[in-house]
Amino acid sequence: MSTETTALKKTKSIWAGGFSPFNVSYGKLMMWIFLLSDAFTFSSLLVAYGTIRFSHPSPPHGQVVIEGQTIKPLGHVPEKFVELLGETKNTEGITYFSKQHWPSPELVFNHFPGLHGLHLPLFFVSLMTFILIFSSVTMVLAVEAGHRMDQNSVRKYMFYTILGGLAFLSCQAWEWTQFITEGASLHGNPFGPTAFAALFFIVTGFHGFHVFSGVVLNFIIYLNTINGTYAKRGHYEMIEKVGLYWHFVDLVWVFVFTFFYLI
Amino acid sequence: MSHDHSHEAHGHAHVHHHEENFITKYVFSQDHKMIAKQFLITGIVMGVLGMLMSMVFRLQLGFPDMDMAFLKPFLGKWISVDDTTGFGKLDPNFYLALITIHGTIMVFFVLTAGLSGTFSNLLIPLQCGARDMASPFLNMLSYWFFFLSSLVMFCSLFVEDGPASPGWTVYPPLSALPKALPGSGTGMTLWLISMIFFIVSALLGGMNYITTVLNMRTKGMKMSRMPLTIWAFLLTAVLGLLSFPVLFGGSLLLVMDRSFGTSFYLSDIPVELTGGIERTGGSPVLFQHLFWFLGHPEVYIILMPALGITSEVIATNSRKPIFGYRAMIISLLGIAFLSFIVWAHHMFITGMNPFLGSVFMVTTLIIAVPSAVKTFNYLTTLWRGNIQFTPAMMFAIGLVSFFIAGGLTGIFLGNAALDINLHDTYFVVAHFHIVMGSAAIFGMFSGIYHWFPKLFRRHMNKAAGYVHFWLTFISAYGVFFPMHFIGLAGVPRRYYANTAYESFDVWMDVNQFITICALLGGLAQVIFLINFFYSIRKGRKSEQNPWKSNTLEWTAPVEHLHGNWPGEIPTVYRWPYDYSNPNYTEDFVPQNVPHEGQTDENQEFEHPHPTT
Numbered sequence: 092m093s094t095e096t097t098a099l100k101k102t103k104s105i106w107a108g109g110f111s112p113f114n115v116s117y118g119k120l121m122m123w124i125f126l127l128s129d130a131f132t133f134s135s136l137l138v139a140y141g142t143i144r145f146s147h148p149s150p151p152h153g154q155v156v157i158e159g160q161t162i163k164p165l166g167h168v169p170e171k172f173v174e175l176l177g178e179t180k181n182t183e184g185i186t187y188f189s190k191q192h193w194p195s196p197e198l199v200f201n202h203f204p205g206l207h208g209l210h211l212p213l214f215f216v217s218l219m220t221f222i223l224i225f226s227s228v229t230m231v232l233a234v235e236a237g238h239r240m241d242q243n244s245v246r247k248y249m250f251y252t253i254l255g256g257l258a259f260l261s262c263q264a265w266e267w268t269q270f271i272t273e274g275a276s277l278h279g280n281p282f283g284p285t286a287f288a289a290l291f292f293i294v295t296g297f298h299g300f301h302v303f304s305g306v307v308l309n310f311i312i313y314l315n316t317i318n319g320t321y322a323k324r325g326h327y328e329m330i331e332k333v334g335l336y337w338h339f340v341d342l343v344w345v346f347v348f349t350f351f352y353l354i
Numbered sequence: 355m356s357h358d359h360s361h362e363a364h365g366h367a368h369v370h371h372h373e374e375n376f377i378t379k380y381v382f383s384q385d386h387k388m389i390a391k392q393f394l395i396t397g398i399v400m401g402v403l404g405m406l407m408s409m410v411f412r413l414q415l416g417f418p419d420m421d422m423a424f425l426k427p428f429l430g431k432w433i434s435v436d437d438t439t440g441f442g443k444l445d446p447n448f449y450l451a452l453i454t455i456h457g458t459i460m461v462f463f464v465l466t467a468g469l470s471g472t473f474s475n476l477l478i479p480l481q482c483g484a485r486d487m488a489s490p491f492l493n494m495l496s497y498w499f500f501f502l503s504s505l506v507m508f509c510s511l512f513v514e515d516g517p518a519s520p521g522w523t524v525y526p527p528l529s530a531l532p533k534a535l536p537g538s539g540t541g542m543t544l545w546l547i548s549m550i551f552f553i554v555s556a557l558l559g560g561m562n563y564i565t566t567v568l569n570m571r572t573k574g575m576k577m578s579r580m581p582l583t584i585w586a587f588l589l590t591a592v593l594g595l596l597s598f599p600v601l602f603g604g605s606l607l608l609v610m611d612r613s614f615g616t617s618f619y620l621s622d623i624p625v626e627l628t629g630g631i632e633r634t635g636g637s638p639v640l641f642q643h644l645f646w647f648l649g650h651p652e653v654y655i656i657l658m659p660a661l662g663i664t665s666e667v668i669a670t671n672s673r674k675p676i677f678g679y680r681a682m683i684i685s686l687l688g689i690a691f692l693s694f695i696v697w698a699h700h701m702f703i704t705g706m707n708p709f710l711g712s713v714f715m716v717t718t719l720i721i722a723v724p725s726a727v728k729t730f731n732y733l734t735t736l737w738r739g740n741i742q743f744t745p746a747m748m749f750a751i752g753l754v755s756f757f758i759a760g761g762l763t764g765i766f767l768g769n770a771a772l773d774i775n776l777h778d779t780y781f782v783v784a785h786f787h788i789v790m791g792s793a794a795i796f797g798m799f800s801g802i803y804h805w806f807p808k809l810f811r812r813h814m815n816k817a818a819g820y821v822h823f824w825l826t827f828i829s830a831y832g833v834f835f836p837m838h839f840i841g842l843a844g845v846p847r848r849y850y851a852n853t854a855y856e857s858f859d860v861w862m863d864v865n866q867f868i869t870i871c872a873l874l875g876g877l878a879q880v881i882f883l884i885n886f887f888y889s890i891r892k893g894r895k896s897e898q899n900p901w902k903s904n905t906l907e908w909t910a911p912v913e914h915l916h917g918n919w920p921g922e923i924p925t926v927y928r929w930p931y932d933y934s935n936p937n938y939t940e941d942f943v944p945q946n947v948p949h950e951g952q953t954d955e956n957q958e959f960e961h962p963h964p965t966t
């Protein structure tokens with residue numbers, strides 16, 4: 092008799108109320124739902140990017156001459172490209188950027204702090220991506236340490252995660268500063284259509300704001316860990332919840348990166 | 355084991371009793387029943403505001419030569435009074451502001467927050483068998499963000515240049531260039547701020563509703579035993595959660611265009627309007643896509659809770675099981691899914707690719723199928739039922755009537771070829787007011803009359819309820835039905851006056867008729883308001899289960915307890931529509947009554963067939 096009812100429960104009770112069908116706490120479920128919703132916010136921005144990006148012609152390959160267009164020598168940039176492309180001289184009428192064409196991201200984002208005058212396409216942003224992914228790894232380790240109730244390891248890994256987040260934000264600040272000193276703004280862009288710069292600032296800015304919020308959250312739970320709040324509570328679920336958010340921010344970056352730097 | 359775990363979470367609310375003061379009990383309350391009342395009262399206040407606005411512009415449309423000087427004390431400089439004759443006229447720009455704020459308030463503040471906010475909050479914990487929402491704190495925040503949003507919208511009425519005026523859809527470039535219209539300035543900025551708060555509120559609420567429904571149901575409350583109200587609220591919350599963020603993204607870009615010189619939505623703007631910056635390269639159609647990706651699901655966010663309420667009220671008051679319970683759920687799911695892939699039917703004339711237009715036309719027409727399933731199931735539930743014509747039931751039947759009448763014109767508008775003629779005419783105004791405005795408002799009234807005893811422990815006056823129903827029903831058709839004809843004749847919407855055009859001016863008498871009906875409808879709402887507020891204090895005391903209903907909220911005591919049930923939460927043994935079951939002497943069997951021989955709440959017994 093009793094075995095019969097337990098068998099019944101096992102097969103039928105998943106959605107039958109009384110406990111969570113997903114076997115997660117409401118807090119974690121709510122975080123998942125929030126992230127799903129936030130994914131739609133980012134999608135709307137990326138759709139806007141796609142729409143505007145593809146209403147402009149793609150960046151020209153190699154060297155192009157656009158008639159009637161006065162070339163703005165962009166500091167040292169054109170000369171350098173000329174070298175790279177094996178040209179002998181920088182003639183009038185050769186341009187790599189135009190108001191009509193969407194700029195080629197490799198030519199726009201080719202700087203690296205401390206290394207002046209080198210053409211390093213997307214090196215810096217790859218480093219940023221690496222940092223963020225690395226901080227996701229340390230977050231996984233923190234969650235895992237939480238399962239073991241190992242307060243010291245949780246503290247250590249949370250500290251690395253926060254460092255990673257701050258490093259990413261600093262890199263972003265440098266990247267923005269560089270772009271702005273070259274003349275980009277919300278309503279101006281020396282490398283091509285204005286929308287390129289505006290979209291860049293909005294989308295990476297919105298993502299950066301998420302990273303910033305994540306760092307704040309990480310910091311709060313770091314303090315709580317130090318104070319032993321979770322040890323007293325008996326579980327480190329809070330780390331898992333914030334961890335979900337942090338991985339999400341990381342995942343979104345992969346998309347932002349793909350859209351802005353690769354498409 | 356697992357059961358214990360969740361009940362620990364449920365029980366928490368009523369275990370430690372902390373002293374409540376006025377602030378925590380009535381203002382920053384975390385009790386879902388109090389939050390429901392807060393949403394309801396705020397919704398009603400906003401509704402009155404929206405209605406008063408419609409009275410003003412209806413007067414303007416019906417009697418364009420009327421002396422409006424008497425409105426001067428209320429509208430101030432928006433009524434320009436001739437010094438010598440003392441004759442007052444409504445400012446044309448203010449007309450645009452009025453329809454914009456009217457639309458925004460009705461759609462978002464009354465029928466989204468006011469309707470879902472009230473009934474999801476009241477019924478989700480009570481009908482699922484939970485002590486409160488998953489996160490009472492976020493639930494409280496949800497209300498206060500909504501309040502803040504309402505406050506900002508209200509304050510925008512007093513801005514020097516007037517509130518936002520580009521229509522409730524706020525299409526750029528009107529909304530993006532502060533110099534485009536007087537109402538495109540500060541008023542528009544406040545509109546956007548208000549909407550951003552609103553979206554935050556909707557997301558906080560929605561997260562809570564979904565989590566509560568999925569995670570906090572009592573023992574035996576399977577998804578396949580949930581009342582249709584809960585299904586409707588669940589899917590409404592899902593729609594909101596997936597579509598509001600897109601409006602958020604869209605609004606963010608609009609804010610940038612307005613205030614920070616970007617051109618996401620702007621292209622080829624004349625120099626006088628640009629503010630000295632090059633404004634080009636963007637696309638106003640992009641905004642429309644982002645807006646309607648929210649906008650269409652939004653109409654179902656408005657309608658679905660009303661449909662859920664109607665299912666409940668019609669089944670209870672027909673004393674019959676709802677016809678086709680599963681079909682009702684499947685059609686709700688179908689509507690929820692389809693509502694995400696029809697948005698461009700609002701954009702047939704934007705110059706989008708005609709092939710794309712025909713794709714959206716097909717998806718739009720397919721929505722008619724689940725909608726028809728719902729309609730027929732309402733009718734078959736009513737069919738040969740032992741109908742109790744309570745005021746709630748009258749309004750529920752009224753909803754079915756509007757849903758049919760408005761649904762039919764939806765099929766006209768869904769056809770791209772017809773919509774090219776009908777777009778932006780009064781035909782559209784007629785369509786959406788009937789199918790979304792009137793139907794949802796009737797669902798809301800139905801819910802208020804039905805659950806008033808649960809909210810306020812008293813009954814509303816029945817006779818006043820009937821008068822309210824008939825006056826509202828007649829005047830709603832009186833207002834919106836003739837608009838079809840005006841629209842077919844080509845009279846455009848959002849025009850301050852039609853007198854300058856011969857072919858529109860001929861409809862003057864019909865417009866007068868509409869305005870008189872609208873005033874009558876307004877009067878009916880006064881009866882409602884008096885009844886509502888009077889009954890809160892003085893209404894007849896309610897017993898625990900006044901409608902002899904099956905759902906769990908009626909197993910909770912009349913007094914409001916923090917935690918809803920004094921002892922254990924009831925266990926559910928059956929579906930919620932066991933009315934007139936021939937095996938029982940009573941004509942209703944509440945969900946917490948076990949079947950004969952049922953040893954376990956998970957055992958399924960066959961639902962009785964609808965009585966014949």
Ligand code: HEM
Nearest residue numbers: 405408453454457460461521522523790791847848849872
């Ligand atoms: C009190 C009864 C109501 C009356 C007399 C009324 C009347 C009107 C009229 C005449 C217009 C068109 C104005 C124009 O285009 O020139 C309008 C616009 C509108 N109404 Fe209502 N309405 C009422 C209730 C509602 C309700 C309950 C809703 C909720 C859905 C609603 C939503 C809207 C919307 C969305 C617009 C479009 C605003 C725009 O063009 O941006 N109205 N109303």
Ligand SMILES: [Cu+2]
Nearest residue numbers: 650697699700
């Ligand atoms: Cu639509």
